[in-house]
Amino acid sequence: MTVRRVAVTGLSLIDPQGESTEAYFARLLAGQSAITLHTTDDPPNGLRVPAVRCTGFDPLARLDKPSLATMDRYTQLGVAAAFEAWDQAGLPREPGQDLPEAGVAWGSALGGTLAYEQGYRALWFEGQSRLSPLSVVQGMNNAASAQIGIHLGLGNASLTYTVACASAATAIGEAFERIRHGQAKIMVAGGSDAPLAFAVIRAWEAMRVLAPGDADTAPMACRPFHAGRRGLVLAEAAAALILEDWAHAEARGAPILAELVGYGVSTDHSHLVRPDAAGQVRALRAALDQGGLRAADIGYVNAHGTATREGDPTEIAALRQVFGAHAETLPVSATKSMHGHGMGATGAVEAVITVLALQQDALPPTAHLTEIDPACAGVLHLTTALRGSGVRAALSNAFAFGGSNAVLAFKAVHPV
Template structure:
């Protein structure tokens, strides 16, 4: 018998250094966290619209004794995990959950920052050897390992790296472990810090980054709009605590929402070009897993990156799955306010979707003014639209390079 999975805690790194409630309130208002980001000390400086957590200080939040062995992506992930753990009503010093609690984490890039710093030290400063902790700081599973060690979670420490679907895949696989009776509690989510010179230049080389300047950066990300010009990179982390439903009830936990379904597949068509049929199949798999009909879904937190090909493909997938109902289906992309956080995006969007269900309200797609005809056929939520909704269920989409699709279905309680 499949076990129900409750969401009992959430946490995230807010780029403007506010509480999660204030972050959600800004998201509902469509207020952008995107600012103009300029690299420093680079041979050829880069300046782009981006989401940079300038006020995040790992040393202050975690202590130098921890951060000395942690890359920035691990620091952000651990802080988000601590916040979600305490939000779920657990004590970070309580180790009694060790055998039945685990970690499932997503990251697209891992500790790329520490490797770039190492290359700079060797090639620019002539250093012959790198710090001995470089490997353990840079490895992709570093964040999940730190979370497991610091919270004493011995059930599992798993890391998923499937580009932009990393966090959603990690959440979905954590859900499966609880549903199948392999764990009672899972800390899950994702973190990424792509705002480093090499990564920015690589994405710029693909010609998919939205241009901008100091003045217009907040509106640089325009999913589904005729004038959309590309994605906006961002850094960040988010975490959720998933728990066996009966376990949560027994301890008197507050249940925010239910994670009811997960669908994942591969387009197996093209390395970078999205495939709407593969995306539609992933959505259908998630709904089938949740055991709910499409008509019960009231909101879709879209992958919506504001790329020319990606946005129409996702809308076509939604039209395929939801049919006539698609015209009444509320859809928005919150990347318009928090940017594309790579492997962490699915976790941030999952947290937002959970809060939407809890508060019976959906966020708009900021900067969406003139809907592209190729993106028509759904009820796009824009700033100023009526967004109060008695939601029964909502889905969050993550579609990645490599054709990796991951869809999560959430239900209100």
């Protein structure tokens, strides 16, 4: 069987401030955080936590009111990201179109959490006897992939992956495999989540892994690899990549932004929430091997880096094991320090950032990293943006509860 090359021909990030993907990336390069203090609307039991909310997102700019009524916020974010990436790829978006060679693979850890929470409130606190008949289609985990497929006329596979925080990276990897093996010509791949529901925030708080902060310190609340890190920050997020058979993209004159060359997936099989370096090593090596890459070929790693006490040093230990002596000079950053943890969407967010880093030959930093934890030493932590390094290939890591690991390997189209 002929194995096909896979091009990235479109990408998008939903900017919390409502600006363009390019503006968002520029702020990341400048080390600017989108984290603010979020207050839940549940007095007297309300909670104030650092978080990232897409306050600049206007769903009416992308969809009509009847369509929006069928969508939970995570779906609205996802459809908007898919539309933007699709348009950038120069693909048709016409009413009633039927594209049998194009499909969607989407990741979400939570699905329509806000729709379900609104239903519970309506039943138990507002005294309603019936819920909206749209509750099920708003809340189902495949709502985003279904809506993307319907609105874009995608007749190939419609796939949804729920693998905790590796959901979107897994979706991208599985979409990559479909194109490599000739099962599709185009795949919309990415993820979205809207985790700022009261019950979700309370659940994460109960695990004692949420970073604290007040209005003044909230932007610096997420500090991966820092000696004083105190936990993760929840974030609304959505991002999408258009993956395309290389020959198909060239034939239609599409812009090729990068090449996806490797996908490594593994399971730790050791603990529900405690990461294990051995499992991460297997995923990292699998991505390199599939991409035909040596350790020395990698010029940047966008780390999973959640700012948890156990997660950060485990990831660095895995990188040191895989990269050996090269690890000491390997640029690594955790951009969650600025965009927070988008749960199931985070792998797509960081994959897009990795592609943009290759495109622009500009590597974003880990913000607020003023004191590196000795347990996280051994790699070149970027505390400011690195430009003009001539990076030719990069990895994007996603490691999840349940021991699920997914690593994506990208190559620059025109290496410097």
